[in-house]
Amino acid sequence: MSESSPSVHIERLLRPNRIRQHALDELRDHLGRTPRSLPSRHFYDDRGAALFDAITRLDVYYPTRAEAGLLADVADRVAESVRADELVELGPGSGGKTRLLLDAMRRAGGGRRYVPIDVSEAFVRQVAENLLADDPTLEIHGMVADFVVDLGHLPPAERRLVAFLGGTIGNLDPDDDGVAFLRRLRTVLDDDDRLLLGTDLIKSAPIIEAAYNDAEGVTAAFNRNILSVINTRFDANFRPEAYRHHAFYEPEHRRIEMHLRPIAPQSVRVGALGLDFTLAAGEPLRTEISTKFDRPRVERLLTSAGFALTDWFTDAEARFALSLARPLRA
Numbered sequence: 001m002s003e004s005s006p007s008v009h010i011e012r013l014l015r016p017n018r019i020r021q022h023a024l025d026e027l028r029d030h031l032g033r034t035p036r037s038l039p040s041r042h043f044y045d046d047r048g049a050a051l052f053d054a055i056t057r058l059d060v061y062y063p064t065r066a067e068a069g070l071l072a073d074v075a076d077r078v079a080e081s082v083r084a085d086e087l088v089e090l091g092p093g094s095g096g097k098t099r100l101l102l103d104a105m106r107r108a109g110g111g112r113r114y115v116p117i118d119v120s121e122a123f124v125r126q127v128a129e130n131l132l133a134d135d136p137t138l139e140i141h142g143m144v145a146d147f148v149v150d151l152g153h154l155p156p157a158e159r160r161l162v163a164f165l166g167g168t169i170g171n172l173d174p175d176d177d178g179v180a181f182l183r184r185l186r187t188v189l190d191d192d193d194r195l196l197l198g199t200d201l202i203k204s205a206p207i208i209e210a211a212y213n214d215a216e217g218v219t220a221a222f223n224r225n226i227l228s229v230i231n232t233r234f235d236a237n238f239r240p241e242a243y244r245h246h247a248f249y250e251p252e253h254r255r256i257e258m259h260l261r262p263i264a265p266q267s268v269r270v271g272a273l274g275l276d277f278t279l280a281a282g283e284p285l286r287t288e289i290s291t292k293f294d295r296p297r298v299e300r301l302l303t304s305a306g307f308a309l310t311d312w313f314t315d316a317e318a319r320f321a322l323s324l325a326r327p328l329r330a
Helices: 016-031 046-056 063-082 096-107 121-134 177-187 205-211 218-234 295-304
Strands: 002-004 008-012 086-090 113-118 139-144 160-164 194-200 243-250 255-262 266-270 275-279 285-291 307-314 320-327
Touching: 008 121, 016 218, 016 275, 046 218, 063 096, 063 160, 063 194, 063 307, 063 320, 086 096, 096 113, 096 121, 096 160, 113 121, 121 139, 177 295, 194 295, 205 243, 218 243, 218 255, 218 285, 295 307, 295 320
Parallel strands: 008 139, 086 113, 086 160, 113 139, 160 194
Antiparallel strands: 002 008, 194 320, 243 255, 255 285, 266 275, 307 320
16 A cells, blocks of 8 residues: 655555564564563654653763764765665654765765655654655655565665664674574665665773663663553553663673563563563563674674675764675675
8 A cells, every 4th residue: 555745655565463463473472582571662652752862862872973973974975985866764763864864865966765664654754744844856755664574665776775773783683683684685685775784883881881871760761661562552561660670781792781670579461462471570571682883793794694894984982883885796
């Protein structure tokens, strides 16, 4: 199903029944793991999105500012190198980074079409409206889709730049889900297409941990909010106030892990799954991982997925990296 206006075409690939069944299967899988976990996509109801926006403005939370500043510095170099007609953004942000890329692509003679891909139709439409307000000539082909599985439906393009920013690749295990995802992306790209990948870099544990343990408690509220979302979406009875936020750097896998830990034993029912279980006091319920990278680790990830690193950019303090990569010939 699709819908068009003179400058905007919205393609809906997700169906409510499919979305619901996928979410149920995913939640059952996560709750069956050791430690139990929750899919991090459920952070983002309206309150969760507002809390995350507040997180990005905290002094201790460096990734968003570091990436935006870096992108402002290198966008023209990326655009000149790629000379793409189309920007595909996997999980679009609020629009600031998108504008930087599109403006640079326009200066390089391209950037005529923008393809945002997100599971939320409302968010795709909001991004489209915001960008069109600044540039009514921009063509937008929005896709209401799961970019992990629906990449095969990208519209035809002569040359595209695919942006996967925000360090989101770090939320996927780089040796498993991360490389599998990038391999699927490689299968739908032509040799002239390019990938722009954002990755948070390895640095001292206190700096990383501070970004996820702000003194104001915004991240703790964000973390606990996932329980309220699970309650609403899946008829569960989590008591968010009964859980303590716990975020720590795990050096073996070089990643942040965010957990919720019950203050006292909890009996939990997830009605939509017909599932009952107990959590002991202090037992971890993992809500997110955020892997940190260095250049060799990014290169291994890209090579394993069928890409070659062509350009590597970091901010002056080496907090964040943007990697430009080309598909390897089969």
